[in-house]
Amino acid sequence: xxxxTLPVWDLVRTVVQHSRTTLLYGPPGTGKSFAAHxxxxxxxxxxxxxxxxxxxxxxxxxxxxxxxxxxxxxxxxAIRAWREGGxxxxxxxxxxxxxxxxxxxxxxxxxxxxxLTLPTGEMVRPHHGFQAVSTMNGNPDQDLPxxxxxxxxxxxxxxxxxxxxxxxxxxxxxxxxxxxxxxxxPARRVTLRAWLAFAGLRDRIGPEAAAQAVFQARAKDVxxxxxxxxxx
Amino acid sequence: MNAIxxxxxxLDGRQWSIRKSxxxxxxxxxxxxxxxxxxGTDAADRFVRNHEMAHGKITPKVSSGKxxxxxxxxxxxxxxxxxxxxxxxLNAAGVECTGxxxxxxxxxxxxxxxxxxxxxxxxxxSALHTQDFSRVLAALGERLEVSALNALMAGVRxxxxxxxSGRGIYRPIGFRNCTIPAAxxxxxxxxxxxxxxxxxxxxxxxNRLGLERRQVNWGSMTITELSLSQTRRCxxxxxxxxxxxxxxxxSAVYRLPVDGRIxxxxxAHKGGTVLIDLSGSMSLSLHDLDRIVIAxxxxxxxTYSGNRTSGTLHIVARKGRVxxxxxxxxxxxxxxxxxxxxPALQWLAQQQAPRLWVSDGYVTGKYDRSSIxxxxxxxxxxxxxxxxxxxxxxxxxxxxxxxx
Numbered sequence: 001x002x003x004x005t006l007p008v009w010d011l012v013r014t015v016v017q018h019s020r021t022t023l024l025y026g027p028p029g030t031g032k033s034f035a036a037h038x039x040x041x042x043x044x045x046x047x048x049x050x051x052x053x054x055x056x057x058x059x060x061x062x063x064x065x066x067x068x069x070x071x072x073x074x075x076x077x078a079i080r081a082w083r084e085g086g087x088x089x090x091x092x093x094x095x096x097x098x099x100x101x102x103x104x105x106x107x108x109x110x111x112x113x114x115x116l117t118l119p120t121g122e123m124v125r126p127h128h129g130f131q132a133v134s135t136m137n138g139n140p141d142q143d144l145p146x147x148x149x150x151x152x153x154x155x156x157x158x159x160x161x162x163x164x165x166x167x168x169x170x171x172x173x174x175x176x177x178x179x180x181x182x183x184x185x186p187a188r189r190v191t192l193r194a195w196l197a198f199a200g201l202r203d204r205i206g207p208e209a210a211a212q213a214v215f216q217a218r219a220k221d222v223x224x225x226x227x228x229x230x231x232x
Numbered sequence: 233m234n235a236i237x238x239x240x241x242x243l244d245g246r247q248w249s250i251r252k253s254x255x256x257x258x259x260x261x262x263x264x265x266x267x268x269x270x271x272g273t274d275a276a277d278r279f280v281r282n283h284e285m286a287h288g289k290i291t292p293k294v295s296s297g298k299x300x301x302x303x304x305x306x307x308x309x310x311x312x313x314x315x316x317x318x319x320x321x322l323n324a325a326g327v328e329c330t331g332x333x334x335x336x337x338x339x340x341x342x343x344x345x346x347x348x349x350x351x352x353x354x355x356x357x358s359a360l361h362t363q364d365f366s367r368v369l370a371a372l373g374e375r376l377e378v379s380a381l382n383a384l385m386a387g388v389r390x391x392x393x394x395x396x397s398g399r400g401i402y403r404p405i406g407f408r409n410c411t412i413p414a415a416x417x418x419x420x421x422x423x424x425x426x427x428x429x430x431x432x433x434x435x436x437x438x439n440r441l442g443l444e445r446r447q448v449n450w451g452s453m454t455i456t457e458l459s460l461s462q463t464r465r466c467x468x469x470x471x472x473x474x475x476x477x478x479x480x481x482x483s484a485v486y487r488l489p490v491d492g493r494i495x496x497x498x499x500a501h502k503g504g505t506v507l508i509d510l511s512g513s514m515s516l517s518l519h520d521l522d523r524i525v526i527a528x529x530x531x532x533x534x535t536y537s538g539n540r541t542s543g544t545l546h547i548v549a550r551k552g553r554v555x556x557x558x559x560x561x562x563x564x565x566x567x568x569x570x571x572x573x574x575p576a577l578q579w580l581a582q583q584q585a586p587r588l589w590v591s592d593g594y595v596t597g598k599y600d601r602s603s604i605x606x607x608x609x610x611x612x613x614x615x616x617x618x619x620x621x622x623x624x625x626x627x628x629x630x631x632x633x634x635x636x
Contacts, residue, residue: 017550036522044546052251060598096564166345174245175241175242175244175245176241176242176245176283177245177247178241178246179240179241179242179244179245179246179247179248180239180241181241182247183241183247183248184247184249185249185250187235187237188237188250189236192241199525216275217235217236218235218236218237218239220278221236221238221239221278221281222239222242224278224282224285224327224328225238225239225241225243225283226239226286226320227244228242228243228282228286228289228321228325228327229242229289229327230245231289231321231324231325231326231402231405232321232324232325232401
């Protein structure tokens with residue numbers, strides 16, 4: 001990395017608090033969602049959704065719910081974030097189905113054109129403080145429709161484990177976690193969650209049993225590697 | 233995530249790429265952060281993975297070829313000594329060192345290296361401090377004479393001791409402090425040119441051992457020939473006569489009616505030189521001396537020992553004549569330490585072959601201090617002069633009879 005470039009997580013922290021839309025992508029378990037949630041909110045309210053191919057637009061936009069003898073409109077997280085100028089975290093945005101995708105194209109549009117008429121007849125525009133931070137595991141240029149990709153001019157690849165996640169691990173696991181979370185071969189990748197699980201179990205049931213439970217066939221190699229790395 | 237794979241990321245927290253290699257072989261490139269290792273589930277494959285991981289931890293990121301040129305050591309020596317350092321490290325780290333060669337693989341390896349002592353030594357050194365070592369010993373025990381095996385193991389022990397004596401053995405600096413000096417000892421003890429007594433080996437200077445800045449502190453030695461007042465049954469000055477029925481000059485006409493072998497041929501008695509270390513637990517009785525002289529009437533037998541900074545070499549038998557009990561007592565009383573192993577071996581190297589050294593192999597210099605350098609010096613003298621070491625004086629007679 002050149003000296004005049006910021007470490008990736010410093011860049012994420014700096015950008016997320018100021019950018020209207022941000023897309024974070026990279027291997028699973030690096031801390032993308034963690035960064036999206038914890039980067040300075042600047043007094044905003046946080047809303048978070050995780051998309052599946054079956055997630056309907058109504059779940060984001062809002063819908064009528066029965067209240068007594070009548071139906072009452074209830075805003076979804078996207079509209080609430082619009083109205084309040086909150087931060088909307090959209091996990092796994094590449095999983096969005098056609099219904100949700102159409103809604104997101106409008107929701108994430110530029111402030112000048114973003115505008116939605118709700119089923120109640122009310123027209124809603126995003127508050128100027130609205131932010132959307134999306135995360136995904138794949139490659140946005142390949143996995144996102146061009147129109148959706150265009151909604152994220154700020155797009156950062158997180159090819160390192162989040163330093164806060166690493167720091168929460170015991171000292172002897174930190175280097176192993178830092179490198180293995182972003183291993184180029186997906187088959188060799190060990191997520192931060194796996195390392196956290198191992199660290200937690202290790203204290204309770206011992207390293208051999210914890211490694212066997214978390215790393216399975218790779219348990220002996222992991223334990224040997226940790227011994228070698230820690231020695232002398 | 234759970235496929236068998238090493239975890240070199242634990243070494244530096246960076247990304248590595250792993251390639252599958254055949255069983256028993258592996259390599260690591262610490263600069264490009266690439267490993268080629270077998271990915272099997274058995275202990276041998278796992279050992280190779282750990283071995284390469286340890287290289288990644290303690291082997292400096294330098295070109296081994298350039299280091300060979302820089303320090304004047306061979307690639308084979310460098311590799312086997314660095315492997316040895318890695319095995320020391322793995323043991324210290326508490327990682328199981330199962331070795332990578334199964335019994336039949338080891339047997340095949342040993343058989344293919346039997347005619348190449350240098351490769352054989354490298355194999356043994358690479359197996360040291362792993363479970364491979366017992367396998368290589370078993371394979372060698374069936375194929376090498378005890379003396380050859382002992383000589384090989386003495387050299388291997390020296391290399392190992394030299395390696396262990398350096399500072400920072402478990403750190404990258406250990407490459408320079410431990411591996412390089414050990415590789416120099418390896419190259420000196422097991423020269424590329426072949427057996428240790430070859431002409432080429434005689435040109436191997438001591439400074440190849442890394443001793444140029446170290447002082448080899450042997451004590452000073454005086455040589456005393458005791459009064460050899462006892463005569464044994466075969467005076468060495470005479471010769472053995474063998475009677476035959478063919479020849480030019482009839483020298484035993486009296487045998488004509490007996491067996492017709494009226495011609496004779498004479499040959500010298502068996503000789504050789506025996507040097508006996510009389511320090512500490514080593515001992516020599518008059519009976520042992522008799523057996524030696526009877527086995528090889530022309531043999532010269534000398535003992536040595538010393539105190540503080542000097543020692544004495546006593547010649548206790550020569551040409552069939554031996555010292556009496558008083559003489560032997562005098563020889564024993566000259567000191568309880570080794571002190572002068574080096575000068576005594578140099579004396580032995582100039583005597584008639586076969587040359588035998590009766591010693592436990594432990595050598596010391598001034599003030600009875602031992603060091604790797606003294607050991608290496610003694611080993612080199614032995615290799616150059618084809619001096620064979622035996623543990624007990626009782627074994628000397630048999631060795632002299634065989635003429636080895």
